[in-house]
Amino acid sequence: MSAALHARGVAVELAGKRVLDDVSFAVERGEFACLCGPNGGGKTTFLKAALGLVPLAAGEIEVLGARPGAAGSAVGYVPQAKSFNPAFPARVVDVIVANRRGSWPVRTTSADRDAARAALARVGGEGLLDAAVRGLSGGELQRAYLARALVNDPALLLLDEPTAGVDARGRAEFLDLLAGVAARGDLAAVLVTHNAAAVRRLARRVVYLDGRVRAWGGPAEVLDREWDRAAFSGHDHEAPSSPLCEDE
Amino acid sequence: MGDFVDALLSPLAQGFVRRALGAGLALGAAAALLGVFIVQRGLGLLSDGLAHATFGGLALGLLLGATVDRAIVVALPFTVAIALGIQYVRRRTTLGGDVATGVFFAVSFAGGILFLGLRPASAPPVNVEGLLFGSLLAVSPESLRVILAVAALVVVVLVWIGPRLAYATFDPELAALSGVPVAALEYLLLALTALVVVVGVKTVGVVLVSAFVVIPAATASLLGRRLGTIALLAVATSVFGTAFGLFASYHLNVATGATIILTLGAMFFLALVFRRR
Numbered sequence: 370m371s372a373a374l375h376a377r378g379v380a381v382e383l384a385g386k387r388v389l390d391d392v393s394f395a396v397e398r399g400e401f402a403c404l405c406g407p408n409g410g411g412k413t414t415f416l417k418a419a420l421g422l423v424p425l426a427a428g429e430i431e432v433l434g435a436r437p438g439a440a441g442s443a444v445g446y447v448p449q450a451k452s453f454n455p456a457f458p459a460r461v462v463d464v465i466v467a468n469r470r471g472s473w474p475v476r477t478t479s480a481d482r483d484a485a486r487a488a489l490a491r492v493g494g495e496g497l498l499d500a501a502v503r504g505l506s507g508g509e510l511q512r513a514y515l516a517r518a519l520v521n522d523p524a525l526l527l528l529d530e531p532t533a534g535v536d537a538r539g540r541a542e543f544l545d546l547l548a549g550v551a552a553r554g555d556l557a558a559v560l561v562t563h564n565a566a567a568v569r570r571l572a573r574r575v576v577y578l579d580g581r582v583r584a585w586g587g588p589a590e591v592l593d594r595e596w597d598r599a600a601f602s603g604h605d606h607e608a609p610s611s612p613l614c615e616d617e
Numbered sequence: 618m619g620d621f622v623d624a625l626l627s628p629l630a631q632g633f634v635r636r637a638l639g640a641g642l643a644l645g646a647a648a649a650l651l652g653v654f655i656v657q658r659g660l661g662l663l664s665d666g667l668a669h670a671t672f673g674g675l676a677l678g679l680l681l682g683a684t685v686d687r688a689i690v691v692a693l694p695f696t697v698a699i700a701l702g703i704q705y706v707r708r709r710t711t712l713g714g715d716v717a718t719g720v721f722f723a724v725s726f727a728g729g730i731l732f733l734g735l736r737p738a739s740a741p742p743v744n745v746e747g748l749l750f751g752s753l754l755a756v757s758p759e760s761l762r763v764i765l766a767v768a769a770l771v772v773v774v775l776v777w778i779g780p781r782l783a784y785a786t787f788d789p790e791l792a793a794l795s796g797v798p799v800a801a802l803e804y805l806l807l808a809l810t811a812l813v814v815v816v817g818v819k820t821v822g823v824v825l826v827s828a829f830v831v832i833p834a835a836t837a838s839l840l841g842r843r844l845g846t847i848a849l850l851a852v853a854t855s856v857f858g859t860a861f862g863l864f865a866s867y868h869l870n871v872a873t874g875a876t877i878i879l880t881l882g883a884m885f886f887l888a889l890v891f892r893r894r
Contacts, residue, residue, distance in 0.1 A: 420794055421794075422790065422793065422794070438794075441796065446791075446794060448790065448791070452788060452790060453787055453788040453791075454657065454658070454786060454787055454788065456657055456659065456838075457657055457783075457786060457787045457844075458838075458841065458842055458843055458844055458847060459787050460843075464787075467784050467787070467791075467792075467795065468791070468795060470780075471781075471784075471795040471796050471797065472780035472781045472783075472784055472795075472797070473779075473780045473781070473783035473784040473787065473844065474780070475779065475780055475783070475844060475845045476845065501842075
């Protein structure tokens with residue numbers, strides 16, 4: 370069986386600038402991996418390339434054995450910045466069902482609502498079903514978007530800094546949720562994070578990305594090596610004073 | 618009571634009033650449905666810009682030798698091209714939709730003035746005011762058929778693409794990940810808007826066609842909590858405003874287009890007072 374995600378010699382250029390170069394690594398099925406690295410290191414760009422939202426300049430990415438963007442509902446995605454239109458009259462159930470149907474639900478059936486309710490129950494958000502999206506707190510929004518990503522029972526979950534902008538309590542709760550998700554053996558996940566506690570708790574493998582793959586291995590090995598170098602020597606990074614992986 | 622209703626509806630005995638009502642209702646309903654997506658996307662100025670661009674297209678048609686009635690053959694592709702140009706600038710640059718609309722609107726309107734000035738002195742005179750403001754009460758049977766066909770086309774296409782277009786309106790990135798052809802749907806939305814605007818400008822004028830697109834959808838957005846409800850409210854607002862404005866203008870002997878817009882405006886301000894919070 371193919372890997373959940375397999376990158377070979379991937380290069381990506383944005384506005385004429387190469388932001389990823391010769392990136393190669395694999396995440397096996399059922400494996401929880403973290404993408405760590407400095408701001409501007411290409412973590413979000415890599416996820417978008419894996420989703421088919423950004424074209425590759427070179428190399429290839431296989432996602433569940435398919436090209437980027439072709440795995441459909443087998444890939445769940447929780448974006449970094451919630452770029453939704455706040456003027457749009459959206460409820461949480463609509464957002465979840467839209468991912469299930471591939472179109473906006475002008476009317477929701479009882480089956481739709483049951484599926485959305487079940488997805489929300491997995492993230493402790495049962496009470497959010499009919500809530501307006503624009504009125505949600507940061508933590509509630511994360512739960513809603515995680516439920517949205519899980520509603521199709523994906524084989525691969527891509528999470529782009531899902532706790533950015535969430536308070537400490539919300540981050541801890543979301544970490545618990547992810548730990549529960551990671552415990553499901555058949556689900557692979559790639560989490561982009563600056564949170565060292567999340568990496569240590571969740572990741573079986575860590576990819577340290579700074580335009581290229583600087584390190585790839587177990588959490589202790591990669592964090593100890595790259596974290597120290599980034600935090601204290603800084604010569605490889607644009608912003609050495611900004612911690613790459615923040616301990617709680 | 619019966620006499621009052623009979624008196625109220627007496628204008629319908631005249632063919633030109635029936636045609637005006639049919640054209641206004643059909644155009645208003647189609648424009649209101651389009652407006653739901655236009656307003657949710659914050660593109661309220663788009664219809665106004667396209668309406669003014671249509672002037673440029675009509676003027677180009679006149680310059681090329683078409684009659685006022687036939688100039689729409691040139692105005693339609695001209696305005697659709699302007700709409701697609703606006704969308705291209707929105708997608709390919711960091712400029713917002715209002716900026717792109719402002720640029721294309723000014724250039725095509727100025728072009729229209731230039732085209733009219735370049736016509737030979739022997740060309741028949743053109744009533745510019747008529748081009749800009751149209752006349753709902755002067756809708757010919759042929760124009761009514763065109764309006765009904767365009768309105769039906771717009772409604773059918775919107776019912777077909779609506780759920781996917783709505784997803785793209787909520788979040789284009791997530792919609793794209795779900796397989797929605799976001800860019801194609803956005804171009805289609807603007808092309809449909811251009812179609813309605815061109816037909817509308819020719820019959821009801823620049824100002825009324827913009828009002829048809831924006832005001833009912835804005836009113837409904839203040840009142841509805843779900844997209845389907847907002848769409849129905851927008852159509853209902855447009856239908857009531859058009860019918861009320863038309864009959865009121867007839868009995869009061871005042872300008873029809875202006876009365877319809879003022880009726881729609883009054884409904885908007887009522888909705889503003891009683892809006893959901």
